[in-house]
Amino acid sequence: MATVVWTLDHGQVPSTESSSLNGADSSLNEKDEKQPNIVVEPLPLGEPINVEKKYWWSRSPPVDLDAIATQRSVYDDPEVAKLYTPRADWENLHRFDPSARWTWREEKALVRKIDIRIFLFACVAFMSLEIDRANISQAVSDNFLKDLKLTTNDFNLGNTVFTASFMCAELPSQLVSKWMGPDRWIPGQMILWSIVAASQFKLSGRASFLTTRALLGILQGGFIPDMNLYLSYFYTSAELPIRLSCWWASMTSAIIIGAFMAFGILHLDGSNGVDGWRWLFLIEGVFTALVGISAFFFMPASPTQTAGWLRGKKGWFTEREETIIVNRALRDDPSKGTMHNRQPITPKLLWKSLQDYHLWPVYALGFCFQMPMGPPSQYLTLSLRGLGFDTFQTNLLVIPSQVLSMITLLVGTQFAGLTKRLAFNGIIGQVWALPCLIALHTINTTTANKWAVFAIVTILLGYPSNHSVQVGWASRNANTVRTRTVSTAMYNMCCQAGSIVYSNIYRADDAPRYRRGNKDLIGIAVGNIFLYLIVNFYYDWVNARRDKIWNSWTPEERENYVKTTKHEGSKRIDFRFAR
Numbered sequence: 173m174a175t176v177v178w179t180l181d182h183g184q185v186p187s188t189e190s191s192s193l194n195g196a197d198s199s200l201n202e203k204d205e206k207q208p209n210i211v212v213e214p215l216p217l218g219e220p221i222n223v224e225k226k227y228w229w230s231r232s233p234p235v236d237l238d239a240i241a242t243q244r245s246v247y248d249d250p251e252v253a254k255l256y257t258p259r260a261d262w263e264n265l266h267r268f269d270p271s272a273r274w275t276w277r278e279e280k281a282l283v284r285k286i287d288i289r290i291f292l293f294a295c296v297a298f299m300s301l302e303i304d305r306a307n308i309s310q311a312v313s314d315n316f317l318k319d320l321k322l323t324t325n326d327f328n329l330g331n332t333v334f335t336a337s338f339m340c341a342e343l344p345s346q347l348v349s350k351w352m353g354p355d356r357w358i359p360g361q362m363i364l365w366s367i368v369a370a371s372q373f374k375l376s377g378r379a380s381f382l383t384t385r386a387l388l389g390i391l392q393g394g395f396i397p398d399m400n401l402y403l404s405y406f407y408t409s410a411e412l413p414i415r416l417s418c419w420w421a422s423m424t425s426a427i428i429i430g431a432f433m434a435f436g437i438l439h440l441d442g443s444n445g446v447d448g449w450r451w452l453f454l455i456e457g458v459f460t461a462l463v464g465i466s467a468f469f470f471m472p473a474s475p476t477q478t479a480g481w482l483r484g485k486k487g488w489f490t491e492r493e494e495t496i497i498v499n500r501a502l503r504d505d506p507s508k509g510t511m512h513n514r515q516p517i518t519p520k521l522l523w524k525s526l527q528d529y530h531l532w533p534v535y536a537l538g539f540c541f542q543m544p545m546g547p548p549s550q551y552l553t554l555s556l557r558g559l560g561f562d563t564f565q566t567n568l569l570v571i572p573s574q575v576l577s578m579i580t581l582l583v584g585t586q587f588a589g590l591t592k593r594l595a596f597n598g599i600i601g602q603v604w605a606l607p608c609l610i611a612l613h614t615i616n617t618t619t620a621n622k623w624a625v626f627a628i629v630t631i632l633l634g635y636p637s638n639h640s641v642q643v644g645w646a647s648r649n650a651n652t653v654r655t656r657t658v659s660t661a662m663y664n665m666c667c668q669a670g671s672i673v674y675s676n677i678y679r680a681d682d683a684p685r686y687r688r689g690n691k692d693l694i695g696i697a698v699g700n701i702f703l704y705l706i707v708n709f710y711y712d713w714v715n716a717r718r719d720k721i722w723n724s725w726t727p728e729e730r731e732n733y734v735k736t737t738k739h740e741g742s743k744r745i746d747f748r749f750a751r
Contacts, residue, residue, distance in 0.1 A: 216240050216273065217248065237277040245270075245503035252734055258502065258509025264476045267491070267498040268509070274496045282493050286406050289478075289488050291415055293470045294399055295422035300362065300463040301395055302426035303433075303456050304369040304388065305334075310434035311449035313553040313566040319447055320377055324554075324680045330385045331550060331675040337389025339668030345394020346401070346661035347522070353514050354402040355471040358395065362464030365391035370457025373450045393668075397660035400643060404656065405474055406497060408504040413644035417585030420640045424578040427570065430456070434567045475501075507652045507741075517657060525658035530714065530742045530749065533707040534646045534659075538666035541598060541638060544605045544697040546674035547689060548612070549633055558684055559622040569626060576634025580604075584636030594645050594750055595708035598638035602700045608632035609697060613690040639667075648750045652741040711751030718745050 217240060247253045247270035258265055308316075308330070317327060349357040368387045375381055400416070407415060437455055441448030472478035475497040478487035489497065501508055517525075548555070552573070556566040588597035608628050617625045646663040650656035678689045722730065722745055733745065742749070 217242055217244050235276050237280070238275050240273055241276040241279045242273045242500070243503055246506055247503065252731070255735060256502075256506040256509075259511070262509050262511075263474045263514075264494075264498045264509075267476050267494045268502065269495055269499060272495050272499045274500075278492075278496060279500065282489075282496055283407075283411065285489075285493070286497070287415075290406050290472075291403065291419075293467070294403060295419055296463060297358065297362065297467060298395075298399065298419055298422050299426035299429070300460040301365075301392055302423045303430050304365060304460050305392060306427055306430060307369075307434065307452055307456055309550070309553045309570075310430065310438070310567055311452055313434075313557055313563050314438050314441065314447070314449045314452075315563075316449045319449070320375060320381060322378060322381065324683065326378055326381070327554075328675055328678070330381055332672050333382050334385040334389040335668050335671040335675060337386045338393040339389075339665045339672070341390045341393025342397060342665040342668065343394075343658070343661045346397045346657055347517055349394065349398040349401065350511075350517055350657050351514070353473055354398045355473045358398055358402070358471060359464050359467035361391060361395055361398075362467055363461055366457050366460035366464055368457075369460060370454050372453035372457070373446075375450075375453075394661065396643075396664050397657075400647065400660045401657055402471070404508070404647065405501070408500060409644075409648050410504070412647070413589055413641060414585055416640040416644050417581055420637070421578045421581055424574045424581070427574045431567045431570045431574075435564055438563060438567070505651075507656075522658060524740075525652075525655040526662070528650070528655055528659070528742055531646060531649055531655070531659050531662070533710055534642060534649065535662055535666045537598065537638075537642055537703065537707060538646075538663045539670040540696065540700050540703060541601070541642070541670075542667065543670055543674045543677075544602065544609060544693045544700070545633060545635055546671060547678045547686070547693065548629055550675065551678055551686075552629065552633065555617075555629065556626070559617075559625060561622070573630040573633035576630065577637065580634055580636035581640065584638065585641055588638075588641045592750075593708070594638075594641050595704045595711075597636070597641055598704045599701055601635045601638055602697045602704070604635040605632055605697050606694065609690055609694045613687055613694060617685055645750055649742055651744070651747050655741050708751050711749040715748050715751070718748065721745055 246256045253270065258268055262268075312327065317323070322330075345357070345361070365388055368384055368391060372384050375384065399419075403415065403419075404412060433456065434452055437452045438448035440446070440451040443451065469480065469482040472480065472483060472488065475489065476494045478489055479485055480487070552570060553566050556569055557563075561569060584597055584600065587600075588594050591597070608631055611628050612625075612632075615625075643660060643663060646659045647656050650659045677692055678686045682688045725733070730746070737744065739745065741747075
């Protein structure tokens, strides 16, 4: 089989001038570089890995570990390959080699190494964010509102202020991260928010409560899309969704760990005359600061820039491993070579990314999908206290719903990956919530058996969240680095906007049963089911329309389109949307 081998004249790097993928970014790189000479040699390629399964529970066919794993890509056609050349200042260009071949044994061992070196710390970082973000719920179980003379509506306002600040910081933080590099920006974020988190030790009333909520939101906003972009440097589009689900599972793990930590820390109540919830904020804030400091040493800038003080002079990966990481990433998604990791997104490129209306359906899902479960989750500790459980029982009773949520998250993500129907996985979560919401609306939770109410709420909050799937969905449908950078931030902003709405569904005049609020949540869940169906239909319709156009063209017309098209990202006729 013919494949591409790249040779460079006089030490010149490949040019980006003729790359249609780099069309939006070519103005940022005006160097006149010489085109590489491309010759063709018969090198083997691996068998396609996207083997269709008869049933979603069927096991994948066995793979010969010593067989070639390198997958077919645009770089195997010498003419088309010129159009997808990485930009001249891309940080991994020195490891770009389309003639590179590797085995499944090498790839599997390398992916495990990336999981340990890169992904594991990403999970620890996310856990630290969630501990500082969610410990307000544990503080509420320890007379936090009473001590600060706050009402339920003040608590709602605090959640709204935090979420609004978090949302407003998402896109600016993502743009700063793209300019500085996530390996620099994320550790700085973590240290700054840990200082604010620990300072809650000195809260004195409503004003200081709202101020710290706003500062935490501003400093934590953007962390999630920043880290998603960072992980995409190391993983392929097929590997990222399951890891994002594990990443979100680590957030759930943080809530579980936080519950155990709160159980112990809140026993310090009265120590040195200090309330238990104050110790909670201080100790957990210090923990996050330590994780933030370590992030400077455990987050390399890119797969080929891992050498450092704690990472060793030679770095984490050998030259061979770097070559595999770089080329398998580009073969999977050539757009990853269109921007380097310290390149800012200009206002013009930002506006072009925001105008990509094909991603708006996923943004709409982000706004709506978690509303039915949001208020019961926010009010969980308050509700458990209202049912008669004490402070320490309340913090431990949070754990079962989180364990169930972690299990359903991982199973649901696997199901979505196997069925290739991402929208249907989201429908499952809404259908799951409906019976529980109907039960909360109809029964009198103030007189019913408290364990029965606890069971209903636990099952409700253990729903299979489609969040990680939808983050990967937005990233996959972007099809350019600049749009991917913006789309992950926009998706999370929509999620936070939805949080602002549901933070005000349960109101003080509707307490303690919140019948009006639960009725609204039932209606939203039903509406979400139809929204998922509409989004699925839209992407099916666009894909079918493009298939019709593409299949009507001759091979020569298709090749001419690839070489001459002005379409970019998701607007390309040869691009198909995940749905």
